[in-house]
Amino acid sequence: MAFIPEGSFTMGFEIENDNEWGDMDEDPVHEVTLNAYWMDKYEVSNADYQECFIAGVCEPVVLHEDRPQDFNKSRQPVVFVSWEDARTYCNWRGGGLPTESQWEAAAQGQKLGGAYFGQPYGTGAPEDTGKFTANSNGLYDMMGNAYEWTLDWYESTGGTGKNKVVRGGSWNSVGHFLRISDRVKKDPELRYSDVGFRCIKIKK
Numbered sequence: 785m786a787f788i789p790e791g792s793f794t795m796g797f798e799i800e801n802d803n804e805w806g807d808m809d810e811d812p813v814h815e816v817t818l819n820a821y822w823m824d825k826y827e828v829s830n831a832d833y834q835e836c837f838i839a840g841v842c843e844p845v846v847l848h849e850d851r852p853q854d855f856n857k858s859r860q861p862v863v864f865v866s867w868e869d870a871r872t873y874c875n876w877r878g879g880g881l882p883t884e885s886q887w888e889a890a891a892q893g894q895k896l897g898g899a900y901f902g903q904p905y906g907t908g909a910p911e912d913t914g915k916f917t918a919n920s921n922g923l924y925d926m927m928g929n930a931y932e933w934t935l936d937w938y939e940s941t942g943g944t945g946k947n948k949v950v951r952g953g954s955w956n957s958v959g960h961f962l963r964i965s966d967r968v969k970k971d972p973e974l975r976y977s978d979v980g981f982r983c984i985k986i987k988k
Contacts, residue, residue, distance in 0.1 A: 785822040785985065786890075786922040792817040793889045795965070816885045823882060823890050824982035826913040827861035827925050827932065833873060834858075841876045843869055846975050851909070859912035861930040861980035867948050867972030870933045874983035881935040882984045884967070887951045891927075891964040893920025899928035901957045910955045910980070927962045928953045930980035931970070938969035947971055954978035 795816045836842035846864040848855050855863060865873075867881075874880050882890070898916025903909070914924045931950035938947040947969035953962040956978055961968070970979060 786825050787987075788818075788821050788823055788886070788890050788921060790818060790820040793892060795885055795888050816889070818885060818889055820987040821882075821886060822879075822985045822987065823886070823921075823923060824984070825918070825923055827930055827980045827982050828870075828873060829859050829913050830856060830862045831858040833862040833865070836873050836876050839876070842873050848977055854909040855977065857912065859914075860910045861913055861925070863910065863930055863977050863980050864975040865933075865980065866975050867933050867970075869975075870981035871935075874981070877983055877985075879983040879985040881933055881981060884934050884936045884949050884951065886984060887932065887934050888964055890921055890923055891919065891952070895920045896927055896964065897924060899953070899962055900925070900955055901928035901953055901962055902959065903955045905956045908955050909977075926952055926964070928955065928957065930954050931957075931968060931976070931978055933970075933972075933979060933981040938967065945969075950979050 792815055795814055833842060833845055837844055845862055871881055897919035900911045900916060910929050918924050919926055931954045932952050934949045934951055936949050937945050938949045939945055950968050950970050
């Protein structure tokens with residue numbers, strides 16, 4: 785895991801024209817102060833998740849109906865996991881899912897790291913975790929490869945809503961989704977071929 789020190793950072797992105805990239809919900813830009821925490825350097829892999837299943841804690845991983853062999857390699861990020869599956873795994877490891885602000889703070893820095901994206905949906909799949917360069921905080925695949933579940937509900941008009949926020953873009957994203965402020969909503973009960981996760985632990 786990589787250590788993210790306590791401090792304040794600027795979160796969000798000021799959107800001047802929603803019509804340019806579609807309906808985005810990243811403003812207003814605001815300051816956030818966080819306590820220190822640790823975050824996984826890599827997205828949780830199939831091999832990592834399998835350990836939790838073998839321990840009798842996690843549900844079995846689900847694979848692509850038509851192309852299971854493209855998503856079951858041991859070092860690929862585990863996908864087809866629901867939000868609850870992801871939270872169960874992180875709890876098993878003694879941690880939890882990051883909040884949106886924790887995820888965005890860890891993604892920021894002078895170097896955003898390498899990215900894997902823009903692959904055709906019908907034939908593409910995630911790459912092995914850690915294959916590309918790390919960002920300034922020593923974290924790999926924060927941009928692309930697999931979206932990552934966060935702890936937070938997607939809120940645009942107040943209330944909790946019914947969707948959770950995923951961050952970071954994925955193997956099949958177009959380029960404008962690879963922004964650290966980009967917010968995407970996903971149904972927490974569903975499993976997606978382009979959504980994985982990583983865990984955090986709070987510094988004590």
